[in-house]
Amino acid sequence: MTPKTFPPSAELAAQAHVNEAKYNEMYAASIADPEGFWREQGKRVDWIKPFTQVKDVSYDYGKVDINWYADGTLNVSANCIDRHLDKRRHQTAIIWEPDNPGEETLHITYDELYRRTNRMANVLKDLGVGKGDRVVLYMPMIPEAAYAMLACTRIGAIHSIVFAGFSPDALSARVNGSEAKVVITADEAPRGGRNTPLKANADIALQSCDASVKCLVVRRTGGDVAWNDARDVDYNAMAAKASPECAPEEMGAEDPLFILYTSGSTGMPKGVVHTTGGYLVYASLTHETTFDYREGDIYWCTADVGWVTGHSYIVYGPLANGATTLMFEGTPTYPDASRFWQVCEKHKVNQFYTAPTAIRALMGQGNEFVEKCDLSSLRVLGTVGEPINPEAWNWYNEVVGGGRCPIVDTWWQTETGGHLMTPLPGAHATKPGSAMKPFFGIEPVVLEPTTGEEIKGNGVEGVLCIKDSWPGQMRTVWGDHDRFMQTYFADYKGYYFTGDGCRRDEDGDYWITGRVDDVINVSGHRMGTAEVESALVAHPKVAEAAVVGYPHDIKGQGIYCYVTLMSGETPSEELRKELRTWVRSEIGPIASPDLIQWAPGLPKTRSGKIMRRILRKIAENDYGSLGDTSTLAEPAVVDDLIENRMNR
Numbered sequence: 001m002t003p004k005t006f007p008p009s010a011e012l013a014a015q016a017h018v019n020e021a022k023y024n025e026m027y028a029a030s031i032a033d034p035e036g037f038w039r040e041q042g043k044r045v046d047w048i049k050p051f052t053q054v055k056d057v058s059y060d061y062g063k064v065d066i067n068w069y070a071d072g073t074l075n076v077s078a079n080c081i082d083r084h085l086d087k088r089r090h091q092t093a094i095i096w097e098p099d100n101p102g103e104e105t106l107h108i109t110y111d112e113l114y115r116r117t118n119r120m121a122n123v124l125k126d127l128g129v130g131k132g133d134r135v136v137l138y139m140p141m142i143p144e145a146a147y148a149m150l151a152c153t154r155i156g157a158i159h160s161i162v163f164a165g166f167s168p169d170a171l172s173a174r175v176n177g178s179e180a181k182v183v184i185t186a187d188e189a190p191r192g193g194r195n196t197p198l199k200a201n202a203d204i205a206l207q208s209c210d211a212s213v214k215c216l217v218v219r220r221t222g223g224d225v226a227w228n229d230a231r232d233v234d235y236n237a238m239a240a241k242a243s244p245e246c247a248p249e250e251m252g253a254e255d256p257l258f259i260l261y262t263s264g265s266t267g268m269p270k271g272v273v274h275t276t277g278g279y280l281v282y283a284s285l286t287h288e289t290t291f292d293y294r295e296g297d298i299y300w301c302t303a304d305v306g307w308v309t310g311h312s313y314i315v316y317g318p319l320a321n322g323a324t325t326l327m328f329e330g331t332p333t334y335p336d337a338s339r340f341w342q343v344c345e346k347h348k349v350n351q352f353y354t355a356p357t358a359i360r361a362l363m364g365q366g367n368e369f370v371e372k373c374d375l376s377s378l379r380v381l382g383t384v385g386e387p388i389n390p391e392a393w394n395w396y397n398e399v400v401g402g403g404r405c406p407i408v409d410t411w412w413q414t415e416t417g418g419h420l421m422t423p424l425p426g427a428h429a430t431k432p433g434s435a436m437k438p439f440f441g442i443e444p445v446v447l448e449p450t451t452g453e454e455i456k457g458n459g460v461e462g463v464l465c466i467k468d469s470w471p472g473q474m475r476t477v478w479g480d481h482d483r484f485m486q487t488y489f490a491d492y493k494g495y496y497f498t499g500d501g502c503r504r505d506e507d508g509d510y511w512i513t514g515r516v517d518d519v520i521n522v523s524g525h526r527m528g529t530a531e532v533e534s535a536l537v538a539h540p541k542v543a544e545a546a547v548v549g550y551p552h553d554i555k556g557q558g559i560y561c562y563v564t565l566m567s568g569e570t571p572s573e574e575l576r577k578e579l580r581t582w583v584r585s586e587i588g589p590i591a592s593p594d595l596i597q598w599a600p601g602l603p604k605t606r607s608g609k610i611m612r613r614i615l616r617k618i619a620e621n622d623y624g625s626l627g628d629t630s631t632l633a634e635p636a637v638v639d640d641l642i643e644n645r646m647n648r
């Protein structure tokens, strides 16, 4: 069945940065001569010492080494702020929209951003932070989060943001993993009308960290917090005294810019490392091209800075481009389901970028929440984080976009730094649910999963790998280059392995079919099933646990847990609740189990390996097609699991 396609209007195609002919020409050039293409694109950013080298990359397993613009030097904050001052000193850089619509909106000019960032940079310096030191951010969506990111880059410190929804345990693991000197947090994080006690969480986390770690506390709500004079530092008091001038540090293109912990299929989250030059070139180019960002546009990405989307497409990409970027503290449904659209109307947003899970949730609330708002300013809509189902796509297109706004379904990952596949708004006739086309310089390949042979031609499906490097690619796993090579370069030699499956349709357009490993995607939040399992088995009453994803109407995937209790323990509704609370406190609310099934035994091979394929099928309520179960040690456990399945 050929899906209906949605071409851009002639008007939009004529005005866009990139139309179809230009895409074809630029894409072909980027593949034929990557050196030349990226040499030219490298000029998007201001260099202190211009680069002469462009690309120096080895994908050879065992000696993977990725370098871009390696002999150039630059400073990211100077690119995101200082270089715009001549032309846009009084232009708004950040519009800040608070959780509570009754509170005041802020318009932060580039001039103010400069002074605020420098003050934060000087405060960090006073705390002994210098080039190469790590700083963990555990913050609400407030302008200080952006100041803190930029302040780190100003002095050459490496930030690692921990999403404010993560638990104290997750926070301390990341502080220790990156050996951070300072944690920046706030008293409380208002979201959806409720306050998360960030400082109190940080207090708990820091009990498990080195005594030398300082805690810099931003006042957000003014709520009461415990105070440890030996460790806690009042940001607002320090900033008031700090100088608004701070010279930018000269950084090598390959110096680390940030670490961002993300989930993989095995073990605990790993610290994805992005570096300075290539990342900024890629974030800035993709932001401008994918969203067709033009001078004067108001751009809004609803992500949180705790995720990579917030890094590349709230802060670095837009600010490198001198854009006005909107930062929203709240949630899509507070005070009611029209909040997103009211904010779009209020600020005349031109580009709106959100996650399918939010679209599905809002779609369920009814069209009246959208229709009462004037959305005529919208020009481009975007989605990110998970596959979007055609029903949600169509609703987004018709009800939100009024059929006028191209939807860019951007496929990418924490590891990739920026978009790898997406339609471009003025260039491609979109298809609901398809990520369509590779971005410039990206050569996707579809491989046969077991043999690793490349499947050529159209109308094919397999695992998705990328043939060569691009400037925004992650460089290593913090402190563990072997794990980096093992995770991304071992299974399919000579390629970057994405962990996703994909289909290339008859027209040569790409459709992401979801993860082929044990990573699940819950409301667009990426999670390793292994993390949830290890949280469960840490509970004294749990003997064993296996966790899989299952289709969920709103969240995309839900978390389905099979739990075997210690002998003598009795299953009960209370215990279910207790385990749910336990996982929330071990990892965070985003990891809250949706379904917990009591499993007297788990299906294992004779060598003791859990057959997750079977567990996935049962969780999907698709137990009629379990396939071969003859290698199971105890086939009878499967009957019990089917009998008592939770998703029917």
Ligand code: WTA
Pocket: 262, 307, 308, 309, 383, 384, 385, 386, 387, 388, 409, 410, 411, 412, 413, 414, 415, 435, 498, 499, 500, 512, 514, 515, 521, 524, 525, 526
């Ligand atoms: C999934 C988020 C389908 C995919 C930027 C990927 C998507 C993982 C899309 C990365 C999309 C992201 N269509 N699936 N447009 N975008 N994904 O690291 O499985 O949080 O591997 O980065 O999300 O999640 P991450």
